Amino acid sequence: MSAKHSRFETECVHAGRRIDPATGAVAPPIHLSTTFERKPDYSPEGYIYGRSANPNREQLETCLMALEGGAAAMAFASGSAAASTVFQALKPDDHVICSRDAYHNILRILREVMTAWSLKVSFVDASDLDEVRSAVTAQTRLIWVESPSNPLLKITDLAAVADIAHQAGAWAVCDSTFASPVLQRPLAFGMDLVMHSATKYLGGHSDVVGGVLVARELGPLAERLRYLQGTGGAILSPFDCWLVLRGTATLDVRVRAQSENALKIARWLEQHRVVEKVLHPGLESHPQHALAKRQMSGFGAMLSFCVRGGETAAKQVAGKVKLFTRATSLGGVESLIEHRASVEGPESLTPKNLLRVSAGLEHPDDLIADLEQALA
Numbered sequence: 257m258s259a260k261h262s263r264f265e266t267e268c269v270h271a272g273r274r275i276d277p278a279t280g281a282v283a284p285p286i287h288l289s290t291t292f293e294r295k296p297d298y299s300p301e302g303y304i305y306g307r308s309a310n311p312n313r314e315q316l317e318t319c320l321m322a323l324e325g326g327a328a329a330m331a332f333a334s335g336s337a338a339a340s341t342v343f344q345a346l347k348p349d350d351h352v353i354c355s356r357d358a359y360h361n362i363l364r365i366l367r368e369v370m371t372a373w374s375l376k377v378s379f380v381d382a383s384d385l386d387e388v389r390s391a392v393t394a395q396t397r398l399i400w401v402e403s404p405s406n407p408l409l410k411i412t413d414l415a416a417v418a419d420i421a422h423q424a425g426a427w428a429v430c431d432s433t434f435a436s437p438v439l440q441r442p443l444a445f446g447m448d449l450v451m452h453s454a455t456k457y458l459g460g461h462s463d464v465v466g467g468v469l470v471a472r473e474l475g476p477l478a479e480r481l482r483y484l485q486g487t488g489g490a491i492l493s494p495f496d497c498w499l500v501l502r503g504t505a506t507l508d509v510r511v512r513a514q515s516e517n518a519l520k521i522a523r524w525l526e527q528h529r530v531v532e533k534v535l536h537p538g539l540e541s542h543p544q545h546a547l548a549k550r551q552m553s554g555f556g557a558m559l560s561f562c563v564r565g566g567e568t569a570a571k572q573v574a575g576k577v578k579l580f581t582r583a584t585s586l587g588g589v590e591s592l593i594e595h596r597a598s599v600e601g602p603e604s605l606t607p608k609n610l611l612r613v614s615a616g617l618e619h620p621d622d623l624i625a626d627l628e629q630a631l632a
Contacts, residue, residue, distance in 0.1 A: 264323070264438070265508045272319030272501060286498050287311045308486045312497040319504055320458075323437040324450055326470035328478040330485045331497060335433065335453030336361050337490035338467030340369070342398070342429060342449065344488070345480045348374035351395040355382035355412065357405040359431065359453075360600040382412040383544060385420070392424045402431040403440075404548070407560050407596045407612040409535040411544035414551055418446030427477055433457070436587075438511040439554040443472040449481075454492070456587030457557075460503040460510055466492045510589065510617065514557035517591075517623065518615035522559045524624050530569075530631045532562040532609065557615040558586060560596070563631075567608035571595050574611055579618065579626040586614035591623055 262270065276285055290306040303309050317329040332338040339362050343352070354366055356379040366377045378391040382401040399421040403412035414430055421428035429449040430442035436457040442450045452458055454466035471478035485491065492500070515538075522536035534541075537548035538555030548555060563570040574582055580593040592614040597606045615623065 267319075267322045268508050269505050271322035271504075272315040272317070274315075284312065284315060284498065284501070286494050288494055306494075307489050307491060310491075310494050310497070312494040312501070313492060316492070316497040316501045316504075319501060320437075320468055320470055323504065323507075324443055324470040325441055326443050326450070327473045328471040328482065330469045330481055331454070331492040331500070332467040332469070332485065333490045333492055333496075334465050335359075335431075335451065335455060335467035336365065338451055338453075338469050339431075340365055341481060341484045341488065341490065342400075342451070342469065343370045343373075343375065344484055345477065346375060346397055349376065349395060350397040351376040351378070351393050352398045352400060353378050353380055353388060353391045353396060353426075354400040355402050355405060355410075356380055356605070357382070357408045357410050358400070358402040359406050359433075360604065362400070362402075362431070381410075382417065383410045385413060385416050388417060388420055392420065392426075396421075396424045396426045398427050398429060400429045400431070402434075403442075404434040404537055404556055404558065406434060406558075407535075407606055407610065409434075409537055409542070409556075409558065409560060411537055411542075411548045411551075413547060414442050414445035414447055418448070421448075422446070434556050434558050434586075435552060436507065436511050438508050439515070439556055440552045443470065445551060446472075448472050448477060454500045455585065457507065457511055458503055458587075459500050460507065460587060460589065461499075462585065462588035462590065464496045464499040464503075466496055466500055511557065512554060513617055514615050515554045517617070517620045518557040518559050518613070519555060520620040521613065521615060521623055521627070522561075525559075525561050525627070528631060530564050530573075532564045535560040535562075558613070559615070560610050560612045562607055562609045563611065565609070567595075567597070570609045570611050571598075573627075573630045576630040577626055578629070579622055580613070586612075588614070589617045591616035591618055 292303040320329040380387045401412045418428040427448045433453045452468040519538040526534045536559040596612045597604045
């Protein structure tokens with residue numbers, strides 16, 4: 257177990273972990289059992305049934321609480337399952353304000369699933385605080401933001417949005433997947449809940465799908481989400497919990513190295529004649545660079561750039577890369593590139609000439625050389 261008040265790097269390695277008392281194993285064993293024996297009087301020994309609790313899930317959730325500085329954490333089968341559970345915690349006719357530039361499946365869940373549950377939804381530019389304030393109604397119960405956003409890398413003032421939400425009697429939630437706990441801790445800015453797709457930086461190796469919620473404090477929200485996690489059953493499996501916990505051990509060093517690579521790539525792209533625009537909060541040209549500098553300890557490993565010549569030119573660039581992998585997702589050790597509008601589908605608002613890049617752990621000069629030949 258980690259010592260109380262350990263530094264972040266130490267928490268990454270030790271939080272939630274313990275030497276196995278039965279064998280002395282340093283790596284935690286994987287507990288696949290779905291059911292657990294009760295005492296003779298039928299009272300539980302500790303665990304009861306795999307859907308309600310599991311040792312591997314408990315270890316991962318303990319780790320995530322420490323990394324985000326929260327009071328409760330819940331691990332789900334995917335980021336979308338985690339987000340859906342948040343929306344299910346609301347009631348019919350409740351009003352949700354959601355960032356317009358959010359992960360496309362979040363928008364899809366709200367538009368195509370939750371409106372059938374009679375949730376009211378307003379989509380806004382969350383980086384514009386006046387627009388957020390204007391969307392608040394007497395029925396607003398949740399403000400959902402994503403910072404940095406996907407794929408336009410917009411930055412939201414988390415403290416200001418949390419204040420707007422709390423004045424309205426609403427919860428404030430941040431999808432912090434692009435930043436990871438290494439670079440940003442939304443709960444420290446007053447957010448009630450932080451969400452991550454654990455598939456990305458937490459897992460870190462493109463081999464596990466998962467989602468995470470961490471609540472700032474114990475109370476009605478955390479209790480409701482825990483109840484829905486166990487009742488709905490969209491839980492992360494023991495092996496997947498083990499994989500994500502393993503990934504968190506190297507989280508700090510991975511994310512910081514990947515972020516350095518991304519900034520080097522972004523600065524190089526900004527000077528290229530074929531590139532129309534580069535979107536990365538670490539660039540001084542980014543409209544919210546100062547805000548990102550204030551609420552993040554680094555600028556992240558994600559960037560997007562727009563290619564002169566439109567959709568055809570952008571797809572040609574993506575088609576010519578040799579070191580980058582043309583694939584969706586992000587946060588793994590390998591560098592990925594994708595034509596985002598094609599992934600999001602016909603309803604996408606992403607510019608057709610935009611390519612999204614997830615910088616991996618390769619040498620940045622090799623990544624830049626690959627982009628240089630693809631852009632030539």
